[in-house]
Structures are given as C-alpha cells and as structure tokens.
Amino acid sequence: MQVRQSKMDLHKEGDTGSAKQKKVKIVFVIGGPGSGKGTQCKRIAQQFGYTHLSVGEILRQETSSGSETGSMIQKIMKEGKLVPSDVTVRLLQQAMQGIDNDKFLIDGFPRDEENVKVFEDLTKMEPEFVLYLDCPQDEMEKRLLSRNEGREDDNIETIRKRFKVFVESTLPTIEYYESKGKIRKVDAGKSIDEVFESIKVIFSPGKDNKVPPSKHKCKCLIL
C-alpha cells in the first residue's frame, strides 16, 4: 500500500507486495546531546545534496499537534527519555515519504537498539554508514547550556538524564554498527569548521571514507 507518490517510496507495515525498486541512500548521524549533529547536518545537506531530517525536531513538531501522541512525546522529552520506537519510526517514515530526494541524513537516530530493530523491520532498509560525532561530555554540557533556543530539555537536570541515556542506550548501537563496519567517527570536540573538514573527507567520493566502491552505491529496495 502506498501512501503518497514519491521518488522515495518506503515500506508501510503489511506492504510486502509489488516488485518496484527504489534507490535510497540513508546516513544516520549520532552523537551525544550537544555534540553538534544539527550544526554539522545543515552543512552536509547544503554541500552534498542530502535532505536533513532531525528526529528530535520531528518529535517536537508532533508535540504542537495537540494529539494524545504529542502530549505523550512532550512528557517523555521533558524527562530526557526515549519515545517508543514505533511512534518515532512511523513519524520518521511519514517525513521521508513527502520528500523527493534519494539521499537522507537522519539526525539523532538511532538512539537505542529498539530504534534499530523497528527501523529495519518497518522500512527494510539499512544506513549506508553511520556518522558518529564523538565529543567530550563537559564540552557538550557547556554547548547545551549556552544553546539558548528555548528547548524545554536544555536544563542541567534533563541534560544529565540525556547523557545517561546516551551512554546506556545509544552507545550499544554504535557497537552494533561498528561490528558491521559502518561507523565513521569524527572528533567533534573541535571547532565547527574543523569538525566539518573531517566530515567532508567522509562524504567526498574518492576520498578515504572507508566505504568500498561496490558498497558505496545506493541499495536497491524491493517494495
């Protein structure tokens, strides 16, 4: 069953049917809170033609919809916890289905092993690679406390809870992708420009991005 006509047709649950093939390249961007995911994704999207989707932003938008799901999400985010993966992945799928691009940067995803499993089950896709912004915690804390964007979760109490979730739930997903040879780690504790210089190497074709040429192409999906 298709929801919308788009160059990007993702699986919907129960859609095991037609043999239409689509090529979509997905890069997950993970790192601790304040590691600079949003900042760097904007630059990558601009320079390399990706569509940047921030999962945190998608969830925040849902909180202003007035729906019951929105209220549930708002409560969870305030506590620095993780939204159930079925909710998150469905909202992410909806956001992707409306976009006519075949290259996506998914910022802030996955956050735990359940995110990974539900994403793989519902979309039948895997990321091309996972960009990991590795940043010292004291630097991330400093950045978040001076971010000043009015986010309800940018207070010291919630920030510490988010760090705990990162260590306990998100780091294991990095190990999972490491075992698949998909982690591209950069030192995100440097200046914005310096971090982007390291990232450019990873995204530039023909550079030492450790993606073997045969695997660098988009995956073909059978829908």
Ligand SMILES: Nc1ncnc2c1ncn2[C@@H]1O[C@H](COP(=O)(O)OP(=O)(O)OP(=O)(O)O)[C@@H](O)[C@H]1O
């Ligand atoms: N390399 C850097 N050096 C100094 N400040 C930075 C750097 N990267 C980002 N910042 C600043 O730190 C703050 C957090 O950055 P950003 O919003 O990109 O992080 P994030 O990883 O998306 O965080 P979150 O997970 O909370 O959404 C912003 O105010 C941003 O301008």
Ligand SMILES: Nc1ccn([C@@H]2O[C@H](COP(=O)(O)O)[C@@H](O)[C@H]2O)c(=O)n1
């Ligand atoms: N996969 C995700 C991503 C985010 N959340 C929730 O949103 C909060 C903010 O996310 P940012 O990426 O903008 O920092 C995060 O603390 C979680 O509450 C989520 O549940 N699952």
Ligand SMILES: [Mg+2]
């Ligand atoms: Mg962000």
